[in-house]
Amino acid sequence: VSDGDSELDLHAADITFHKPQRPDLVVYPSSTDEVSRVMAIASERRVPVTPFGAGSSLEGHVIPTSGGISLDLSRLDRIVEIALDDLSATVQAGVTRLALERAAGEHGLFFPVDPGADATLGGMAATNAAGTTTIRYGKMRANVLGLEAVLADGSIVRTGGRARKSSAGYDLTSLLVGSEGTLAVITEVRVRLYGIPEHVVAQRISFPTLEAACRTAAAVVAAGSAVSRLELLDAWTLAAINAYRGTDYHEGPCLLVEAAGTEATVEADLELVRELAEADGATEIVDERDPTARARLWAARHDATYAAAAASPGRSERATDTCVPVSELAGAVAFARAELERLGLDGAILGHAGDGNVHVSLQLDPDDPAELALADEFVQRLIADALARGGTCTGEHGIGLGKIAALELEHGDLVPLMRGIKDVFDPLGIMNPGKVFTPREER
Amino acid sequence: VSDGDSELDLHAADITFHKPQRPDLVVYPSSTDEVSRVMAIASERRVPVTPFGAGSSLEGHVIPTSGGISLDLSRLDRIVEIALDDLSATVQAGVTRLALERAAGEHGLFFPVDPGADATLGGMAATNAAGTTTIRYGKMRANVLGLEAVLADGSIVRTGGRARKSSAGYDLTSLLVGSEGTLAVITEVRVRLYGIPEHVVAQRISFPTLEAACRTAAAVVAAGSAVSRLELLDAWTLAAINAYRGTDYHEGPCLLVEAAGTEATVEADLELVRELAEADGATEIVDERDPTARARLWAARHDATYAAAAASPGRSERATDTCVPVSELAGAVAFARAELERLGLDGAILGHAGDGNVHVSLQLDPDDPAELALADEFVQRLIADALARGGTCTGEHGIGLGKIAALELEHGDLVPLMRGIKDVFDPLGIMNPGKVFTPREER
Numbered sequence: 001v002s003d004g005d006s007e008l009d010l011h012a013a014d015i016t017f018h019k020p021q022r023p024d025l026v027v028y029p030s031s032t033d034e035v036s037r038v039m040a041i042a043s044e045r046r047v048p049v050t051p052f053g054a055g056s057s058l059e060g061h062v063i064p065t066s067g068g069i070s071l072d073l074s075r076l077d078r079i080v081e082i083a084l085d086d087l088s089a090t091v092q093a094g095v096t097r098l099a100l101e102r103a104a105g106e107h108g109l110f111f112p113v114d115p116g117a118d119a120t121l122g123g124m125a126a127t128n129a130a131g132t133t134t135i136r137y138g139k140m141r142a143n144v145l146g147l148e149a150v151l152a153d154g155s156i157v158r159t160g161g162r163a164r165k166s167s168a169g170y171d172l173t174s175l176l177v178g179s180e181g182t183l184a185v186i187t188e189v190r191v192r193l194y195g196i197p198e199h200v201v202a203q204r205i206s207f208p209t210l211e212a213a214c215r216t217a218a219a220v221v222a223a224g225s226a227v228s229r230l231e232l233l234d235a236w237t238l239a240a241i242n243a244y245r246g247t248d249y250h251e252g253p254c255l256l257v258e259a260a261g262t263e264a265t266v267e268a269d270l271e272l273v274r275e276l277a278e279a280d281g282a283t284e285i286v287d288e289r290d291p292t293a294r295a296r297l298w299a300a301r302h303d304a305t306y307a308a309a310a311a312s313p314g315r316s317e318r319a320t321d322t323c324v325p326v327s328e329l330a331g332a333v334a335f336a337r338a339e340l341e342r343l344g345l346d347g348a349i350l351g352h353a354g355d356g357n358v359h360v361s362l363q364l365d366p367d368d369p370a371e372l373a374l375a376d377e378f379v380q381r382l383i384a385d386a387l388a389r390g391g392t393c394t395g396e397h398g399i400g401l402g403k404i405a406a407l408e409l410e411h412g413d414l415v416p417l418m419r420g421i422k423d424v425f426d427p428l429g430i431m432n433p434g435k436v437f438t439p440r441e442e443r
Numbered sequence: 444v445s446d447g448d449s450e451l452d453l454h455a456a457d458i459t460f461h462k463p464q465r466p467d468l469v470v471y472p473s474s475t476d477e478v479s480r481v482m483a484i485a486s487e488r489r490v491p492v493t494p495f496g497a498g499s500s501l502e503g504h505v506i507p508t509s510g511g512i513s514l515d516l517s518r519l520d521r522i523v524e525i526a527l528d529d530l531s532a533t534v535q536a537g538v539t540r541l542a543l544e545r546a547a548g549e550h551g552l553f554f555p556v557d558p559g560a561d562a563t564l565g566g567m568a569a570t571n572a573a574g575t576t577t578i579r580y581g582k583m584r585a586n587v588l589g590l591e592a593v594l595a596d597g598s599i600v601r602t603g604g605r606a607r608k609s610s611a612g613y614d615l616t617s618l619l620v621g622s623e624g625t626l627a628v629i630t631e632v633r634v635r636l637y638g639i640p641e642h643v644v645a646q647r648i649s650f651p652t653l654e655a656a657c658r659t660a661a662a663v664v665a666a667g668s669a670v671s672r673l674e675l676l677d678a679w680t681l682a683a684i685n686a687y688r689g690t691d692y693h694e695g696p697c698l699l700v701e702a703a704g705t706e707a708t709v710e711a712d713l714e715l716v717r718e719l720a721e722a723d724g725a726t727e728i729v730d731e732r733d734p735t736a737r738a739r740l741w742a743a744r745h746d747a748t749y750a751a752a753a754a755s756p757g758r759s760e761r762a763t764d765t766c767v768p769v770s771e772l773a774g775a776v777a778f779a780r781a782e783l784e785r786l787g788l789d790g791a792i793l794g795h796a797g798d799g800n801v802h803v804s805l806q807l808d809p810d811d812p813a814e815l816a817l818a819d820e821f822v823q824r825l826i827a828d829a830l831a832r833g834g835t836c837t838g839e840h841g842i843g844l845g846k847i848a849a850l851e852l853e854h855g856d857l858v859p860l861m862r863g864i865k866d867v868f869d870p871l872g873i874m875n876p877g878k879v880f881t882p883r884e885e886r
Contacts, residue, residue, distance in 0.1 A: 083768075083770075084665065085661060085665050085768070085769065085770030086664075086665075086768045086769060086770055087664070087665065087667065127610065128610050128614075130608060130610075134608060135607075139608055139610075141614065141617070142585065155856070156856075157856040157857055157860070158854075158856065158857075159854075159857060161833055161834060161835050161853075162767075162768040162832075162833030162834065163766040163767055163768055163798075163799050163800075163829075163833065163834040163835050163838065164578075164664075164766070164768070164769065164798045164799055164800075165573060165577060165582055165766055165798050165799075165800060165835075165838050165839065166766060166835035166837065166838060167570065167571050167573075167582075167621055167764075167835075167837045167838065167839050167840060167841040167842070168835045168836055168837050168842060168846075168849075168850055168853050168854060169621075169842055169850050169854055169857065169858070169861050169879060170618055170621065170622055170626075170857075170861045170864060170879075171571075171584065171614075171617045171618060171620070171621055172857055172860060172861070174584070174614045174617035174618070175613055175614060175617070175618055177614070178610055178612075178613065178614055179613055183613075194667060195666070195667035218528060221529075221530070221607075222527065222528050222529075222530065223638070224530065224637060224638035262707075262708070262711065264705075264707045264708070264711075265705070265707070265708060268705065268707075321610075323606040323607070323608055323609060324605075324606055325526075325528070325529045325605040325606055325607070326528065326529060326607065327526075327528030327529055355606075355607045355608050356606050356607055356608075357606075357607075357608060386606075389605075390604055390605030390606065391604060391605065391606045392604050392606050392608075392609035392610075392611045393611055394609065394610045394611050395606065395608050395609060395610065396608065396610050397610060398610040399610070399611060399612055403611075406611075407611055407612050410604075410611050411601075411602075411611060411612055413598070413599075413600040413601065414600055414601075414602060414612065414615055415612070417600070417615060417867060417868065418612050418613045418615070420864075420867030420868075421613060421863075421864055421867055423867075424860060424863030424864055424866075424867060425860065425863075436612060436613075
């Protein structure tokens with residue numbers, strides 16, 4: 001337990017524009033039993049508890065807006081089991097993505113969900129994280145087989161099981177995945193593993209316009225292709241990456257594609273993408289067959305946020321996360337570009353094109369209230385446009401602090417049910433209050 | 444609305460050993476609005492409502508054990524949309540699997556979840572149905588993108604959206620899928636579609652023992668193979684099928700395998716299965732490359748239940764549905780065989796080997812209480828064994844009427860949370876009372 005200034009500051013913020021706020025205490029349990037004891041005490045004294053993993057959340061989830069305890073789960077860092085026969089791993093909540101990658105990799109296996117940051121598996125489950133490989137492998141929810149969690153009153157429960165399927169009652173695994181720490185503290189996660197594909201090739205495809213790149217992405221998805229990555233980057237982002245990493249990628253709208261499997265399936269997948277891209281006027285198609293070049297490409301993609309920050313000194317980032325049906329992607333991106341121009345905002349457009357999930361990364365002057373207000377307007381307009389296209393306000397970042405009003409817009413009919421469920425799990429309202437919904441007292 | 448004897452009888456039973464019980468009324472709404480009006484009236488008068496699809500449920504879900512209204516959704520039979528660009532279909536709850544297959548097939552697409560019976564999509568969603576292709580495509584939950592549902596009070600809600608992914612609040616889609624009509628009436632379902640594979644080959648593999656077949660199945664799964672079907676049948680079932688359909692399949696333990704994709708991937712998948720099967724002592728491996736022979740094989744597999752009934756005149760079936768980690772499958776099947784022998788019961792063993800899901804189909808004399816008691820004992824022992832192996836009491840049939848005690852055994856820690864959720868959705872307890880949990884008044 002710590003109440004030192006540096007510890008409190010480290011647990012006051014995530015990596016976004018959301019205003020930091022300190023907890024009263026940071027507690028570092030080293031076992032599920034200790035989590036249980038902390039929760040029992042917190043319940044007894046009605047102290048808010050905000051679970052904390054790696055702090056890489058993108059919507060303020062880990063900010064203890066009501067003070068109380070920041071429950072740092074990083075000491076729950078044990079890989080409990082790699083089950084080779086069942087292609088699954090059981091890990092404690094504080095195990096990070098890269099730690100699991102190392103452990104699974106020794107057996108020729110890997111875990112596919114990759115949000116970029118070296119997040120903890122508990123945090124990734126709590127936020128239903130996604131990443132560049134979601135087009136093929138799905139988000140966390142599709143890859144979590146079961147959970148151990150501690151309820152607000154300290155009781156320990158287990159969802160799911162070791163079998164590949166079950167119809168035993170309501171699906172509480174899927175309910176806890178994505179509940180953002182508002183229902184329970186996830187202490188252990190069992191996930192699917194996959195064999196590392198024998199053959200992997202990446203492709204960089206340049207297009208005359210961002211919309212043409214989106215049309216190709218939609219065509220690839222409509223064709224039912226099994227590509228493992230299908231990413232969109234704009235010229236702004238590629239220029240920032242080149243400056244940040246010293247690369248010399250063509251600085252125009254592009255798709256980054258990856259195919260993985262046997263040599264035959266990979267070549268067939270890439271050939272299809274090539275044909276579709278050429279039909280949309282692709283200006284350059286470069287296959288990255290060398291593992292080093294491929295690794296460099298994806299490292300560059302993962303560094304896009306840091307590159308954007310480096311390219312915008314003194315400015316702070318605010319990223320949107322709308323997701324639309326892939327058939328609507330080109331229209332949604334065109335709308336975003338037009339709005340950026342209309343409002344005179346500076347921003348990059350990139351995203352998981354294969355999922356229809358676009359991030360507009362606004363680079364804002366934190367001391368310019370007028371610009372911040374324009375950013376608010378931009379975000380609202382983008383969300384309204386996504387909803388009108390049958391999409392969602394958040395493809396992967398979650399509701400957290402920043403999208404509470406958007407959730408009401410998108411699922412106003414469901415929010416009362418969600419609140420009711422919250423009350424079942426957390427009758428005292430101590431579990432990460434102020435996230436997903438406005439807290440009880442503000443209703 | 445009908446209260447005629449034949450209508451009441453048709454809605455009194457599913458296709459299992461569970462005792463029929465008549466509703467007081469059968470109501471046939473033809474729109475979501477009519478469902479809403481029925482529910483509003485039912486709420487006002489506190490009348491139990493049991494949703495009814497095709498009546499092909501396997502755990503008593505549609506039996507109105509408290510009387511009231513059987514809500515027959517078969518008139519909600521409209522295919523609302525086939526979205527080619529987004530590979531999805533939106534259908535009303537009463538649309539059957541084969542109707543969707545016809546509509547999607549016109550576009551070269553198909554919906555993979557196939558429980559055998561021509562169930563309704565609403566019923567399949569409500570029970571989280573699975574089938575022979577689950578090993579590759581997952582159960583209903585993995586394939587439902589969103590739902591329209593009517594709550595107990597008559598209000599209409601929509602979950603999910605048209606985008607391929609979302610992190611907008613708690614996952615109520617996954618919660619309603621598999622809730623067995625106890626939380627809401629599902630009126631519309633949006634599902635994923637897939638391209639019909641260009642090349643499909645089936646394989647029949649005979650083994651000296653059922654356990655050897657299970658070991659091969661486990662090895663195929665551990666290798667991460669993409670086979671689309673991996674089914675287990677015992678000698679008893681094959682003999683019944685041969686008698687019922689006039690086929691001449693070898694009457695010994697076997698695996699039925701299907702690979703689907705391009706010619707190259709199919710041949711690679713089958714070659715891997717062949718190698719693993721030979722290592723486990725397979726005695727015969729027959730490829731069914733001819734589409735007619737292949738269709739005959741799967742029709743025979745789907746008819747297994749009817750064949751078993753025909754082979755056992757005057758007896759009634761009771762089927763188990765345990766599911767274990769695939770690595771435990773051989774052990775679980777050996778245990779089931781030993782228990783059948785110890786108790787002197789007559790039963791076939793078959794199942795979805797690739798999922799670790801085994802059905803022991805007991806053929807019982809309905810007038811022999813001693814035999815029925817032995818069957819009870821057998822079922823309890825099998826469930827206890829499955830749970831000890833990290834498995835579940837139900838891989839796909841659900842809890843319904845028959846596994847309420849088993850759910851307590853398996854997830855006793857979660858049942859209070861499930862009950863709490865039930866109370867949020869259905870505070871008056873009128874939604875399919877007596878399923879999943881004991882009804883409120885019996886607590």
